[in-house]
Amino acid sequence: MGSTGHLVVAGGPETDLVQAARSRLEGLESLWSRFRADSELCRLNASPGRWVELSPPTVAVVRQAVRAWEATDGLFDPTVLPALEAAGYTGSFEDLPREQLSAPRLDRVPGCAGIDVRDDRVRLPPGVRLELGGIGKGYAADLVAQELLAAGATGACVNLGGDVRAAGTAPGNATWVVGVEDEARPGTDLAWLGLREGAVATSTRLRRRWRQRGQERHHLIDPSTAAPTANEVTTVTVVAGEAHWAEVLAKAALIAGVDAGRALLETHQVAGLLMKKDGTAHPAGPWERFVAWTPNCGGISPASAG
Structure with a gap:
């Protein structure tokens, strides 16, 4: 999945459960990777x-991706793969040259309207190819967390590249604490969030970046332009019930921009924080309800948890 993962398991035969979860994640990656x-x-x-x-x-996961496209009025769009490749994201990120030649510019993203899903089969219309990277990480975190509980764990926290799903009881009957990293200052935290159960996901255009004919490019495609989004929002973090849904809404809100992004999150009754290029923070929904610590509270933050 091109990301670092963390697994925390409370209760049950921990060694066996952790190994089973690692194997499950490797299996899901082998199903959904566009690079294999x-x-x-x-x-x-x-x-x-x-x-x-x-x-x-x-x-x-394909069915959930189509539903997410519908629920966000196309802001989240898994059919952006050709546009992503045209922008230069043609291979696994660690193997990409940081300066690339330009590619033919696309003028549209096809959308999900023609995708058919029936029982155990899917049919894509001509010209449509899917990219499941973001929603796939979130869905995998949701799936593995629930499977760990079903296998005997009393609590589980799965973090896949910043898509975090916490389920069951945290060690010591405590609250799950998720650190939200300041993407503009790697290694420092913007906040800790306290969850009894739920998910946190962050979408940012500050990490996966490269240059194409002298211009900055990143992996978050605006479906309305078929090009990397260029508005003032750099990072969005969302708290929701499920990691794949938090991931979908974080990406959609970033593409929408500050005002429309906040409105989107509040329409879907989730909490979020939108960060702009100038460093200002714009909370949405009941964000403060989840905040357990910020730098302004005093004290020292630990290493980021997600």
Whole structure:
């Protein structure tokens, strides 16, 4: 998934559960990676106009991606893959040259209207290819956290590249604490968030960056322009019930901009924090309800938890 992951398991046979969760995550990555030719996602993308039989997790994440596109009026769009490649994100990020030649510019993103999902099959219309990176990380965190509880853990916290799902009881019957890193100042925290149960996801355009013909590029594509978003918002963090939904809304709010992004989060009744290029913070919904610490509170923050 191109990210660092952390697993915390409370109760149960911890060693066995952690190893099983690691294996499960590796299996999901092998299904959804666009950089592995044998993945189910690549097989689906290579079969336009044809029904493709897929495993239940893949069908489920595609179905959730289409629903997210509908719920955000297209701000979240898993069909941006050709636009992402045109912007230069053509391989695993760690292997990308930081200066790239320009590619033909796309003028539109097709959207999800023609995608069919039935039982264990999916059919993509010609010209549509999916990118499941963000929602896939969140969905994997949700799935693994719930599977850990079902396997006997009393609590589980799964962090996949900043998409965090906390479920069950934290160690010592405490609140799960998730550190929100200041993306403009890596290694420092903007806040700690306290959760009894739920999810936190952050979307930012400050990390995965490169240059294309002298221009800055990043991986967050605005579906309305088929190009990397260029508004004033650099980072959005969302607190929601599920990690994949927090990821979807964080990305959609970043693409929408400050005012429309805050309105989107409040419409969906989630908490969020939008950061602008000038360093100002714009909370949305019941953000303060989850804040357990900020630098202005005094004290010293520990290493970021997600």
